[in-house]
Amino acid sequence: MKSCPICRNDKLDTLYEAERVPIMQNLLYPSYEEAKEIKTADIVLTQCRTCGFVFNSTFIPDMIQYDQSYDNEQGHSSFFSHHVDSVIDIITTNFSFDATIVEIGTGKGDFFEKLLLQGFNNIHGFDPAYEGNNPKITKEYFNINHKDIDADLIILRHTL
Numbered sequence: 001m002k003s004c005p006i007c008r009n010d011k012l013d014t015l016y017e018a019e020r021v022p023i024m025q026n027l028l029y030p031s032y033e034e035a036k037e038i039k040t041a042d043i044v045l046t047q048c049r050t051c052g053f054v055f056n057s058t059f060i061p062d063m064i065q066y067d068q069s070y071d072n073e074q075g076h077s078s079f080f081s082h083h084v085d086s087v088i089d090i091i092t093t094n095f096s097f098d099a100t101i102v103e104i105g106t107g108k109g110d111f112f113e114k115l116l117l118q119g120f121n122n123i124h125g126f127d128p129a130y131e132g133n134n135p136k137i138t139k140e141y142f143n144i145n146h147k148d149i150d151a152d153l154i155i156l157r158h159t160l
């Protein structure tokens with residue numbers, strides 16, 4: 001790609017390059033050997049001088065294929081579960097149960113639900129891909145329409 005996908009300007013700067021990066025994350029393979037055979041591609045993070053947009057100028061969308069090996073669920077990892085519990089402990093230690101909490105990018109709402117179970121009741125979640133039915137989670141991006149929420153804590157987990 002030789003021009004900005006947003007404004008079509010061709011004055012671009014290379015910010016970062018990496019070779020042979022796995023094209024997908026969250027793939028679960030039956031063996032170490034198969035995992036080592038994952039498809040890779042180069043990354044060239046490029047910034048448009050006009051609008052500032054940063055993108056991978058070598059990205060080929062057709063290379064991305066979701067199949068049965070895709071699994072972004074991390075809950076079955078005892079290490080990850082321990083990490084989540086330690087983050088909950090930090091929040092419980094530092095915030096009262098009536099604190100106003102915003103979680104941006106709730107995913108399936110697992111972390112959000114853990115906070116509710118702890119006793120936090122003034123929580124607002126946002127995620128356009130949320131598939132559950134908790135009315136406290138809004139199925140959209142956090143945006144200017146939610147600026148009146150006077151949050152004591154904003155949680156951003158795995159949203160970048």
Ligand SMILES: [Zn+2]
Pocket residue numbers: 004005006007008009048049050051052053
């Ligand atoms: Zn641009």
